[in-house]
Amino acid sequence: MSTNTNPDGLPNIDDLQFLANELFSALPNEFPKEISLSPDKAEHPRATKIAETLLHAGGANILTPFSAQSPLNVNLAPPSFSGFGGSPASASQSSSASALYPNAGAGFDPKYGIPSSGIPEDNGLNINNPQTGFYDINLKNSRSPQLNEESLFSSLFLNDQYLPFQSENSSFENELKIALETVDTFFRKRNDFPSSGSELQNSYYFLDQNPFAFDSKNTNAIVGSSFGTNPLSGSTNSAFNAELIKKDFPILSETVNGKPLIWFDNAATTQKPKSVIDRIAYFYEHENSNIHRAAHELAARASDAYEAAREKVKTFLNAGSVNEIVFVRGATEGINLVASTWGDQNLNSGDEIIVSNLEHHANIVPWKRLADKKGLKLRVIPVDDDGQILLDEYAKLLNSKTRLVAFTQVSNALGTVTPAKKITEMAHAAGAKVLIDGAQSVSHMKVDVQDLNPDWLVFSGHKLFGPTGIGALYGKEDLLNEMQPYQSGGNMIQDVTFEEIKYHKAPNRFEAGTGNIADAIGLGAAIDYVTKLGIEQIGQYEHYLLEYATRLLKEIPGVRLIGTAKDKASVLSFNLQGYTNDQVGQALNKEGVAVRTGHHCAQPILRRMGVETTVRPSLAFYNTTQDVDTFIKTLWELKKVKF
Known part of the structure; x- marks a missing residue:
């Protein structure tokens, strides 16, 4: 059938409703036979859900979540790319893109509206010398190693579309697919997908093949691996659907200065999915009680939920026992404990503690205070000009006086991923204990304490999409039971007389008083959510997003990246020539983009890099390439104003 279009180029609602009714007339009897594209008029719950899907999938577009053109047009535009994520530009868009990117020359790609390769000639950043070399007072004969720059960007197209009401083990989707085969919806074939090497059949987003899905063969050829199991549908070789996942986070529907909120401050704290919010509310509505010391029903419910959360932390970290998991306020309290x-x-006078130059203040100040109190020596592992741990220099620091090595697995200021297992092995070989700060790592990568083998590891729940005021300390069980209690009071004792006190074993000996019961349960819900998505899939998606953002950021004249380690988590610290960091942060805020500016409680490493503060965007799995495009466009606009 032919369709009329409205002024926006979209098909009229009557035509869409006709197609929807034709589709449903072919469905089995238990399905609704008619659907209105106004959800409030659809009486059948499945019809309502599908109407909502047709209306809202992909933002403002109707029926197709990946095109601004008519969904009935065979020549659908690809999803938003900008190299990786900005919409292919029309002629007028190309003109405006040229104005936006003033340094675009022969290498400018008008199709995608961005400089296509290299760094503009007037860029202050030399890709072969990222200008992060500054003398390290902790390193004799400080040197600037040659940068072995590998490609930071792969031409990889992400799929962001899945059937929003899809559920596991449901026959509805399968029967819907069969029914669709009898209806000509004009979504049968696409020949214009840029990364496809062949024709794709059945390309609509809830059919078997999606033109914007990861092709496992192409993905493997480009980046060496695919995302594996779809975190929402359970199917394999499918993309990580950040746009759909974003809908799980209520705050991401907020607007700031009239613009959609883009949360690039994840290293400071992450946002919370609805499942976490609902779980905390459910506790207060149905389970609220103190734990462990009552015979009534609500105490049993609360105790069960609290201890179930401990079990989830234990499984998440692959600890050997729930007795190795202590609930604390966060990583900071865990280190202080x-x-x-x-x-x-x-520790006694003359003993030595080793920390790295990458540490957050929370993993420096407690040890410095202890060193000052007891006459200990604090020694520092230096880093190279890219912000990478120098293992050979670390080896020189280890000696018979070394009693503890405390270091971060991921730098909050630079994003550097440290060789944690190797650092731990070297410390143990010298007879020292090891504490790992996992606050920035647990949300990006699999953290297996039995594999890493630290004596302690700490993390904060609010950086793992859970509540604030809750976190966990992992410690080897025998070691925890040898440690003195941290605080005294109820819950941590076996027996009290005026003559003698007997303490519980771990973990109760470290959880005096009434703990943060509701938020511990909320942390368990956050772990459930992350586990369902798959931490490996999260890490891979964030890595691709980091590469995409890094490439575009490097193309902006006057940007200096701070921290260029080969192995990084999704943190991008930088300065922009001609602007203070606060000015950059304020400009981004006007566009709804939230970033952190300042020293990030990591002054030693920033001073090592020759700066006092940086702008720090930090990415999470609910961020998209479109979010990055908004961020990059704002920086380009700043450069236009200044220069």
Whole structure:
């Protein structure tokens, strides 16, 4: 059938409703036979859900979540790309893109509206010398190693479309696919998908093949791996659907200065999915009670939920026992707990503690205070000009006086991923204990404490899409039971008389008083959510997003990246010539983009890199390439104003 279009180029609602009714007339009897594209007029729940899907999939577009053209047009435009994520430009868009990217020359790609390769000639950043070399007071004969720059960007097209009401083990989707085969919806074939090497059949987003899905063969050829299992549908070789996942986070529908919120401040704290919010509310509505010390029903419910959350943390970290998991306020309290108990109990004048130059203040200040109190020596592992740990220099610091090595697995300021397992092995070989700060790592990668083998590891729930005020300390069980209690009071004792006090074993000996019960349960819900998505899939998606953003950021004249380690999590610290960091942050905020500016509680490493503060965008799995495009466009506009 032919369709009329409205002024926006979209088909009229009557035509769409006719197609929907034709589709449903072919469905089995238990399905609704008629559907209105106004959800409030659809009486059948499945019809309502499908109407909502047709109306809202992909933002404002109707029926197709990946095109601004008519969904009945065979020549559908690809999803938003800008190299990787900005919409292919029309002629007028190309003109405006040329104005936006003033340094675009022969290498400018008008199809995607961005400089296509290289760095403009007037860019202050030399890709072969990222200008991060500054003298390190902790390193003798400081040197600037040659940068072995590998490609930071792969031409990879992400799929962001799945059937929003899809559920596991449901026959509805399968029967719907069969029914669709009898209806000509004009979505049968596409020949214009840029990365496809062949014709794709059945290309609509809830059919077997999607033109914007990961092709596992192409993906493997480009980046060496595919995302594997779809985190929402359970199918394999499918893309990580960040646009759909974003809908799980209520706050991401907020607007800031009239613009959609883009949350690039994930290293400071992450946003919370609805499942976490609902779980906390459910606790207060149905389970609220103190735990462990009552015989009534609500105490049992609360205790069960609290201890179930401990079990989830244990499984998430692959700890050997729930007795190795202590609930604390966060990574900071976990480090202070170890310093105040094991450290105070076991370290003596002349002993040495090693930390790295990458550390957050939370993994420096407790040890410095303990060193000042007990006459200990604090030694620092230096880093190279890219922000990478120098293992050969670390080896020189280890000696018979080394009692503890405390280091971060991922730098909050630079994103550097440290060789945690190797650092731990070297420390243990010297007879030292090891504490790993996992606050920035647990949300990006699999953290297996039995594989890493630290003596302690800490993390914060609010950086793992969970509540604030809750976190966990992992410790080897025998070691925890040897440590003095951290705080005293109820819940951590076996027996109290005026003559003698007997303490519980771990973990109760470190959880005095009424703990943060609701938020511990909320942390368990956050772990459930991350586990369902798949931490490996999260890490891969964020890595691709980091490469995409890094490439575009490097093309902006005057940008200096701070921290260029080969192995990084999704953190992008930078300065922009001609602007203070606060000015950059304020300009981004006007566009709804939230970034952190300042020293990020990591002054030693920033000073090592020759700066006091940076702008720090930090990415998570609910961010998209379109979000990155908004961020990059704002920086280009700043450069236009200044220069």
